[in-house]
Amino acid sequence: MESIWYKILGAIITVIVAFIVGLTYMGLSRKITARIQNRKGPPFYQNFIDALKLASKTSAIHHGFMQHIGPAFMMITSIMSVLVVPVLTGDQWFSNLNFKGDLIFLLYIMVFGPLGMALGAGQTGNPNSAIGVTRGLSQMVGFEIPWVMALVALMMQYKTASIVDLINIQQEQGVWLMFSSPFAFIAAVLAMLGMFRYSPFDIVGAPTELASGPVSENGGKYLFTLMSSNSIFAFAKLTLYVDLFLGGASNIVELLIKTFAIYLIPMLYGTVSPRYRTEQAIKYFWGWPLFFGFLALLYAAIF
Amino acid sequence: MNTIILIFIIFLGGAILTFLAGMLKGILKEVLFLASVFVPVVLFFTNISIGQTFSFQAAGFAFQWGITPLSYVFALIVAGLGLMAAIYAVSAMRNKDNVSFFYFNYILTIMSMLGILFSRDLISFFIFWEIMTWSSYLMVVYQGKDVQTVGIKYFIFSAVGAYAMLMAIVVIYSLTGSMMIDSLIQSFPGFSFNMQLLIPILLLIGFGVKSALMPLHVWAPGAYSHAPMAYSSVFSGALSKMGIYGMVIVMVSLISHIPGGHWFREVIAWLGGITAVMGTLWAIKQDDAKKLLAYSSIGQLGYIIVGVGIGTPLAMMSGLFLAVMHALFKGTLFMVVGAIERQTGTSNLTEVTGLIRKMPWTFLAALFAIIALAGIPPLGGFISKWMLYESLIGSNHYLLVIVIFFSSTAAFLYCYKFLFGFFLGQEETEWSHVKEAPAMMVVPMLILAVSTFVLGVFPGLILNPINEAMQTLGYANTQGHLWELSIIFNEWGNQIAMQPIVYTIIGIFLFFLTFLTIKGYKETRYVTTKDISSSGEVPKEHENLTFSMNFMQPFFRAVEPLMRRQIDKYYTGFANGMEALFDFTRRIYTGNGQTYAMYVVIFVVLLLLFKNIIFG
Numbered sequence: 001m002e003s004i005w006y007k008i009l010g011a012i013i014t015v016i017v018a019f020i021v022g023l024t025y026m027g028l029s030r031k032i033t034a035r036i037q038n039r040k041g042p043p044f045y046q047n048f049i050d051a052l053k054l055a056s057k058t059s060a061i062h063h064g065f066m067q068h069i070g071p072a073f074m075m076i077t078s079i080m081s082v083l084v085v086p087v088l089t090g091d092q093w094f095s096n097l098n099f100k101g102d103l104i105f106l107l108y109i110m111v112f113g114p115l116g117m118a119l120g121a122g123q124t125g126n127p128n129s130a131i132g133v134t135r136g137l138s139q140m141v142g143f144e145i146p147w148v149m150a151l152v153a154l155m156m157q158y159k160t161a162s163i164v165d166l167i168n169i170q171q172e173q174g175v176w177l178m179f180s181s182p183f184a185f186i187a188a189v190l191a192m193l194g195m196f197r198y199s200p201f202d203i204v205g206a207p208t209e210l211a212s213g214p215v216s217e218n219g220g221k222y223l224f225t226l227m228s229s230n231s232i233f234a235f236a237k238l239t240l241y242v243d244l245f246l247g248g249a250s251n252i253v254e255l256l257i258k259t260f261a262i263y264l265i266p267m268l269y270g271t272v273s274p275r276y277r278t279e280q281a282i283k284y285f286w287g288w289p290l291f292f293g294f295l296a297l298l299y300a301a302i303f
Numbered sequence: 304m305n306t307i308i309l310i311f312i313i314f315l316g317g318a319i320l321t322f323l324a325g326m327l328k329g330i331l332k333e334v335l336f337l338a339s340v341f342v343p344v345v346l347f348f349t350n351i352s353i354g355q356t357f358s359f360q361a362a363g364f365a366f367q368w369g370i371t372p373l374s375y376v377f378a379l380i381v382a383g384l385g386l387m388a389a390i391y392a393v394s395a396m397r398n399k400d401n402v403s404f405f406y407f408n409y410i411l412t413i414m415s416m417l418g419i420l421f422s423r424d425l426i427s428f429f430i431f432w433e434i435m436t437w438s439s440y441l442m443v444v445y446q447g448k449d450v451q452t453v454g455i456k457y458f459i460f461s462a463v464g465a466y467a468m469l470m471a472i473v474v475i476y477s478l479t480g481s482m483m484i485d486s487l488i489q490s491f492p493g494f495s496f497n498m499q500l501l502i503p504i505l506l507l508i509g510f511g512v513k514s515a516l517m518p519l520h521v522w523a524p525g526a527y528s529h530a531p532m533a534y535s536s537v538f539s540g541a542l543s544k545m546g547i548y549g550m551v552i553v554m555v556s557l558i559s560h561i562p563g564g565h566w567f568r569e570v571i572a573w574l575g576g577i578t579a580v581m582g583t584l585w586a587i588k589q590d591d592a593k594k595l596l597a598y599s600s601i602g603q604l605g606y607i608i609v610g611v612g613i614g615t616p617l618a619m620m621s622g623l624f625l626a627v628m629h630a631l632f633k634g635t636l637f638m639v640v641g642a643i644e645r646q647t648g649t650s651n652l653t654e655v656t657g658l659i660r661k662m663p664w665t666f667l668a669a670l671f672a673i674i675a676l677a678g679i680p681p682l683g684g685f686i687s688k689w690m691l692y693e694s695l696i697g698s699n700h701y702l703l704v705i706v707i708f709f710s711s712t713a714a715f716l717y718c719y720k721f722l723f724g725f726f727l728g729q730e731e732t733e734w735s736h737v738k739e740a741p742a743m744m745v746v747p748m749l750i751l752a753v754s755t756f757v758l759g760v761f762p763g764l765i766l767n768p769i770n771e772a773m774q775t776l777g778y779a780n781t782q783g784h785l786w787e788l789s790i791i792f793n794e795w796g797n798q799i800a801m802q803p804i805v806y807t808i809i810g811i812f813l814f815f816l817t818f819l820t821i822k823g824y825k826e827t828r829y830v831t832t833k834d835i836s837s838s839g840e841v842p843k844e845h846e847n848l849t850f851s852m853n854f855m856q857p858f859f860r861a862v863e864p865l866m867r868r869q870i871d872k873y874y875t876g877f878a879n880g881m882e883a884l885f886d887f888t889r890r891i892y893t894g895n896g897q898t899y900a901m902y903v904v905i906f907v908v909l910l911l912l913f914k915n916i917i918f919g
Binding site: 100140159 | 660674812
């Protein structure tokens, strides 16, 4: 039984690290965006203050039970993703569920939470929430296609659906997959723009338009749960990109450098782009990203 | 007496007795109905073993009935769903007109489906197939609405399928001199290439109609949505699987033996893929929940056909597993719509809103079924989706896998639309009187919904019979290297271990349920859905905040080009063309003797002119 407790402890530490790193990155992004817009901006630890404030608040009202389950569903997705994605390569302590699920499982567990959250948002009866959800689902259909194409290309080329195997292949070859499968990397990065929902793809939350969309009826502890779930989820996604295309990371410093480098892409792209309409966003993903996806598949089929 | 014949006698006798009992009032006919479904099903589960046969001679033909491992898998669907839907139907159809007619057709449908699965010869197969078509046709027109359009369309397509199948049977008899399915399979590799192409195509037209394969699917949306919902759950869940059953036999036992047969199967798989995409897109567009589910059924059957068409061990497993899962979750969903229609009087997603607090158990069943339909872990739908993707990637169908992925991602849209439209959103006073459906309707739904969860955690329960069925079809034993009780593997040995995943999910869920949800739920008080944050304004009671019209409009602006073509229009064009042709023929046969005399003269003149060419 000892090993089980070790595993659970490892999992809890992974989640806490993911939470801290994710919140820090969000704080940094606020700071960087502010500097780009020639503002001073909040300190990078502002998000921790916000989180603490939210966690200590109490709510007064609710619209039904489903609204309360929504954040719990969201948390399942975030924690499951961070457990399935290998955080540190070759580390027994944090292997978590790495060998129990593969890429396609990850793709599907990633939509579990947003759908659960969407149900919670639906019960509040706020039209803004429902509009945000329909936008989010539509956008997901958009970016999933190039993203899946990139993943299928990788899986076909290396004959494995396991993330751990893909890391090992990169270490054996000594070349990162972003260089040995460049088209898949490009398609995946373009899809990532939609996945992180920074501008121009911030159509779900849509500040000043939808009143933060699906989360608009959540406050206090629920908003805190959603916020921490988002930061854990962001960390999981970044780590996934690092594992797939940047050869994984063997220690925490390497991981932080690589994930932050990836994180800068959607963030910096967002600071200079105004928001798309939903159908524009979908059509964006079915343009060049789709083209690179096809190139990736072709590349994988030939080599 | 032989149990096999006993089952059919009870079915038939039960159907007639129930029909006659319709003249009596009261509970007698309900009891008779339940008994005549329940007893044969129990007999089937307890007394029928695989390989047991029953043969007799009639009219110079040998008939043989018996169950094979493959038909056992499908018989599980028919018996299980048939039983649950029967319990549901008793409550759902109470106080309707002509209930005994419904019962009669229902029993006949279940009987004919089991008959198809039992048939080892083509004659009884065809006879049961026709009984199935007839009884389902009578159910489609049961409510008497749109008989001209929906009923006739279903009947024409069924007739085309049946005639194609009959033609195939006649051809087979003339070639082999036997009506046995086994002898067809044995002698098929010796046929000439033309016959090897003709027979599967004719049979596939017959099976494709029932399994709603594009372009033979146009009858399905109308037929599924016009039958009573208690029947539609069997219609979509089990009856369409008869087409899949036939398709599996044709694909594996016949087409595989044609030289170059894998191209044939590739075409079928692609048709399945296109069916899946178009079914899904049209499902998103529907505002009527019945139509939505009908199109969604077409899409899901498309996945099954892809799996069966590709035919690698993993793909075939996924197809058969999804066939079982689809029966469970789509059966549940049609029942949910039936329950809502009974309680509110409409099944329109734009009218009904906010039922979650009024019908919580129905919502729970719908939630499970929708999660299974969307293919989200840990429910059973995920297992089949996962196996399908892995098999497609493993067999290098990299374009088809993208098509399937597109369709199943788009399926989230109608999943959410279904749940949101009925259960979530603004609670309107118009529906404040709605009560939960009777227990006899809710319990079957919940049983089916929970079984999707059980099969998600322990897929081996169903994969075991599927594995045996596949072994009789000529596949190798896959237990241990493609699946175990709760672990599934892909062809490269990557695994999904469901138990640790499910335990982790349950652990996380319980943690947040106790420390966040229940605590927060108790500490806060309920307010109506009018009491929401809307930029500082407080919405008045009469203000309409319901969001249900044009629900997925931005999405349709993006996919518009895909949906411009409708196969229905081509059929209408074809029908108009035929009508024009008949009109032209009518002009030749004017009914005027003078014109006919002129035809004779013209014919003789032509004969004289060209006599040298014709007679040499």
